[in-house]
Amino acid sequence: MLAQLPRALIAAVFAFVILAPIFGLKLVRQGMHSALQPHWNIVLWGCAAVFVVQLLHPWLARLFARVRLPSVPALDEEHHLWAWAAVVLLAVVWPFFGGRSAVDIATLALIYVMLGLGLNIVVGFAGLLDLGFVGFYAVGAYTYGLLYYWAGWSFWECLPLAGAMAALFGFLLGFPVLRLRGDYLAIVTLGFGEIIRLLLTNLTDWTGGPDGISGIPSPTLFGLEMTRRASSPEGQTFHEFFDMPFNPDHMVIYLYLLALALALVTLLVSNRLLRMPIGRAWEALREDEIACRSLGLNPTRIKLSAFTLGAMFAGFGGAFFAARQGLVNPESFTFIESALILSVVVLGGMGSQVGVILAAVALTVLPEVVREFAEYRMLAFGFVMVLMMVWRPQGLLPMKRPQVDL
Amino acid sequence: MTDFFPLFIQQLFNGLSLGAIYALIAIGYTMVYGIIGMINFAHGEIYMVGAYVGLVALTAIGTQSGLPIWLIIAAMLALSVTVTGVYGYTVERIAYRPLRSSPRLVALISAIGMSIFLQNWVGLGQGTRDMAVPSLISGAYTLQMGESFEITIAWSRLMIIGVVLVLMIALTLFIQHSRMGRASRACSQDLQMAELLGINTDRVISFTFVLGAVLAAVGGVLIAITVGKLNPFIGFIAGIKAFTAAVLGGIGSIPGAMLGGVLLGVAETLAAGYISSEYKDIVAFGLLVLILLFRPTGLLGKPEVEKV
């Protein structure tokens, strides 16, 4: 115990130096001048905590090592299909019973499931850290927004185009960039994400500038609008068609089911990709690029497919986000959004689809449920990202890779 | 309309003072990258913490205390450098040292997490609103050139360039001649080899982070005094631009960081001056993307030959 004492003391002093200026002396505005408001109790508690933790460091380390994360139950082939079928059935039936705002939060969670799975292809499968993923998300959203604003197109006409435009951007931006080394690639994609957002802000006469585009219609069900009154005289609303009283929950549930469908498509595609030759090539490339090149595989072209596919799913997600929110403006496509989607992939486990799905749900539902801690939300995000990388870089639910057997 | 030349000189000076701050922060990126090949994404936030601690020191002393201006600034620098140095050490100790041998991607994500954490850490402690810093140095040296345009060189901005020049020279001498300087150069050549030769690489790496943090802290205090507005998010954009400067100059080379900082500051200011300030950030990001694409080793950087 005593051996730890000097270490603990130094740690406590360091804690004091760190806590005092930021938490101990709070800057407050008094009229013209600012003054310092002391909050010493936080600082003392902090230093005491650090001191104790450092003192008991050996025991805590041993105790902590014994913590076994619940390992995921392994199910063989048929159970596997049964499990997924049960889950999907539950997901489809549930909204008709869940509360309206719970369904709405679930829709937002499903958007992040889709974005997480999309980014997972780029980061998890191909090992490319894309920090500008939000740029493709914005391209998808604005494609729908602009096509509606300038050409009056509906959601269903724009959805495939939004994906295609985002994929095109992914291809054009990816091509010159993919031969760069890992961290340079990350920073260049970050630059692209910011440039896209700045262009959306500055090209005011096309993109509506900082106001963006509002009044974007939500998706219709085979032409039936889910609103109280049809937007155009010849349009027809859902409730008139089935002549039942207008119930706003229809729209919320419809949006949820749409989000679920898009998320499932993303899941199925990314599941297939892993088992296809392209999936194997990504994995081989991640392990040893030089060996791949010596066997005739073109690394840039292989990485490009991952980059473009990821961008495509971000495009679909963006179009749906625009439809759900009815408004697109540059404010919602900042770097923090990219970091959020990245933390979904990182928390779930890079390359693990199930992990990404659960992480996406957790990271959207938790902050809504625990509303009072809302201001600690971003602090927790940052902390969790560091903790995950130090403690379990492979993520909470690392997936065992699908193996082709003889 | 005034004639071209004095206007250009004024914009050049504006660019220089801005570039000096970028250079100070860029050195932090370059030194860390040179030694452990890692982009310290949270370095912008260290700069922000330095600015905040400087403001806390200034508010504690109070502007009416009658002390001479330079003593107040010296006190602000002293406190900010110490606290931020501890921040630099702790960040490295918690978020980077355990990841020393893990893949580059993992360390970068941890750095991003630390950057978000520090922003909200200061946001929680000091609030997310804009904090004003009363101006300590006012007045300017004016130069009449051309008939109507009067070039004004604000003392506070001149101070920035002066302090930064002095620090650059001191740092270069330190790296060339001191024992720790030699050790850090050895580490940046080949970390494993340095360890084999008995250099305590952990200590050198910690020292590099602390030195980077100290320089960033000076930058933070100087920007606080001159610009006068702080919030927990100023570190993010300044960090990215400083990284652009480091890459422009050639990541890993300290003179490169200085050159890159000045060039970026001038390029941005001229773009804002002659095109429109809306495209100031786009010029910076555009430059970053172009450099990384066409000359990843930067102007003064050493090309990295990929060993097969």
Added chain:
Amino acid sequence: MTEPSTALVPVPTPLLEVRALLMRFGGLLAVDGVAFDVRANEVFSIIGPNGAGKTTVFNCIGGFYKPSGGQILLAGENITGLPSHRVARKGLVRTFQGVRLFKNLTVLENLLVAQHMQVKNGLLSGLLITRAYRRAEQAAIEHAKQWLDFMGLREYANREAGNLAYGHQRRLEIARCMITRPRLLMLDEPAAGLNPQEKRDLALMIDRIRREYNIAVLLIEHDMRLVMDISDRILVMEHGRPITVDRPEAVQSDERVIKAYLGEE
């Protein structure tokens, strides 16, 4: 040990021609004026003390380094400076000094990745699992089975490549090269770390590959017995410069080679 066929082979057009190859790293001249050619179905070795520039020549031919000067022709076509994956597609594949396998993939998967060019890797066909896709996958697996039998690795098919014995890993690497149906196989010190029995098997395997799949083999090797045993011709290098190109017997008795390299045998 079967006597390698030394019957006079008619001089066919050379498969690989290297003319005045030059490679400079900053100030260091790693390869200076190396020239040789490899005929179809020939086993050609490069020997020389460590640091003679052997692997650098390999890397230039394979497209990993862009040579500072000189020309490399594959069946008359100039491939100097072509990126490595394009060179590989022209039928020139290589192994590496340290075995570079995809350790987390299984043995079978290593052989499937190598057939990436042949397999139907279109996105749509894969997603919809079309018949053409399934047939191509099945053919690739069949082809892999052939090579697993050839190399006696059939029982390890589902094991991760990283967990194989060293000798087996070497053989898998060669199988992975051969499965791409190359014209020229470059082996970078294949015998390193093998015991005498494994070296004999290696010599037999190289000879059998050459005959059954009529490919040429370009070899870097330190084990003199193996080199002298299976090579048709040998290039000796020292300090980046060629000393002589000749048949094994001539090289053994060549004064300059002995002085520079063999010393007292």
Added chain:
Amino acid sequence: MKHVRTTPVLSAIALACGMAVAAPSLAADTIRIAFGGPVTGPITQYGDMVKEGIYTAADVYNAAGGVNGKKIEVVEVDDACEPKQAPVAANRVIKDGIRFVVGHTCTGATVAAAPIYNNEGVVMVTPSATGPVLTDGKNYEFIFRTIGRDDQQGPAAVKFIVEKVQPKKVAVLHDKQSYGQGIAESVRDGLKAANLEPVIFEGINAGESDYSAVITKLKAAGVDFVYFGGYHPELGLLLRQGAEQGLKARFMSDEGAGNPDINAIAGDAVEGMLLTMPADFSTKPENAKVVEAFQAKGRNAGGAFQLSAYAATMAILESIKATGSEDPAKVAQYMHANSFATPIGEISWTPQGDLKSFDFVVYTWHKDGSKTIAEK
């Protein structure tokens, strides 16, 4: 013979979403009014201004025995001024059965929440969102605002500039955000119509720290008057760095910049700056009682949005009292049909929910933080 062996897991998409958040709906013996705006995030100070207005109005009405015998209860709903969080907040209001909202605070979030409220029949009155995009071409029934629109604030400034200041060369800058750019554009168009076309019209990056380049451009162009659309941090820096470079030009801005913090940033350079702000009703004699109610709880009546939030709450409560019911459709109809005497004057609405008239007054800001009606 190829079968794929994966170790799947029983994923719980539905279960996790199924965590229905069933907050208990409160007993209906109180009239609940929701505050929509930033409780967290970087610009909570604007949310606090609106909350101060709502809570004071609720206190005043509760002190007078509530409305139709029911106490007034204020429920805070956070959207962090993010468009992404506004629909989620709006749906939470609807789920809790609250039918009256004062808010949302930022233009972006308000635009995102408005269609949900309108579709759902919830009366929403924003005391602070000034973007025309909120109501233009939307024909909402349930959406109102008790603040002027950007294009109402612009003309007031133009009138003052053209008649009183009569500058020689004008420059118009904005912070490239929806509020600031909207007002700057309406000022530019107004000046162009009065053939005083701005020599420079440009956006600067909000959150930046160095504006020396644009200051030099203003000096080079010989500008003697600058109108800035945006918030106080950027304007404070423009003033400070302008003084630093000896820029001799008078500055004018919108009520978004009317925040005491600007004095701390710009120091003496703020002296003589002009601002268009809603008439400072707190100095009006008939508002004395209301101002007392604010000061009783230590709240500042003279801020940018306090009194307009008070007026919004008052309009809703008066309509409930007059119609004797809490049915939003009746309340909205009543609000459209009548005008209300409130601390910000006599207010009535156009069919699309904007104030028929909202007069902005030009003030001169002084370095001690006070403001006086501007003459010249």
